[in-house]
Amino acid sequence: MNTEQLTVPSVEAIPILPRLNLLRKPCAVDILHLESIHPVLSGNKWYKLKYNLAAAQQQGFDSLLSCGGPHSNHLHALACAGQVLGFKTTAFVRGYEHLPLTPTLIDCQRMGMSLIFLDKQTYKLRYDPQWCRQQAEQYSSYWIAEGGDNELGHKGCEELAEYCQGYDEVWLSVGSGCTFLGLADGLKKIAESSSQANQKNQPIIRGFLAIKGGEALAVELLEKVGGDHRINTESHLGGFGKCPESLIYLIQEYDEQGLHLDPVYTAKMIMAFEQRWQAGLLDQSKRYLLIHTGGLQGRRGVSSLSANVP
């Protein structure tokens, strides 16, 4: 596969804002930069897509079919993958036709993706496996579930576990939970193949749900992973895609420190991190890793952030 522009994610100490530094002694907090592994095909999206792309190639497909909303990071990355790897791409987009195209959808089209707009009722069928199979047949395409949330997406996210070694806690944002589950399984596999000491040393994952009303999803995910991992359901700031002034202010402050955040996922997790820092709830003896899951193109959906999209 021609993925020459992809790089291994870097890890850095998180820039501690001056106002936070005054409050507490610094803790060991690093950030895993998945947002910068590729100019477009970045974040957790690459990990969710990589095995799907390989499977599509192996099965002889020359086109990919998926679905998403008008600001979808997944569709943006998929369109790029199609362009780089030579697949045709088609996407079902949630009820949109009468509105001007978002910057995300304009990019998708420029990268060669065909867009098919579905009303909200029809779009709900994306959870029906039979409907998905029919669409894949009709479009002679390899079907990838919304957000890349499928078995092969999960498998790709297992690979994130190797970057989490040596930390006590790993924090990340949660949408569907595919990345959380994949990472948890990756950690479990490393533990199972390690010495007894290393088994004990695997980090705990703290997920922060970006959606409102995700309590049932959190319970379901935690039941699947077992162990001491946790999911916070109260840091969504009003729900998926909601971006209050306080979040915009935080993003702009981190911009000044050279750390660019997306408003839908990682910024909300970083806000939760700050609140715990300010409240003295971080443990000075622990090592923390925060995962930046990408999605910077989504800043264009928020007018006050759209002028500064890295």
Ligand SMILES: Cc1ncc(COP(=O)(O)O)c(C=O)c1O
């Ligand atoms: C930038 C970004 N971060 C985090 C997530 C959440 O990932 P998941 O749906 O695997 O929980 C998504 C959605 O895929 C995303 O686009």
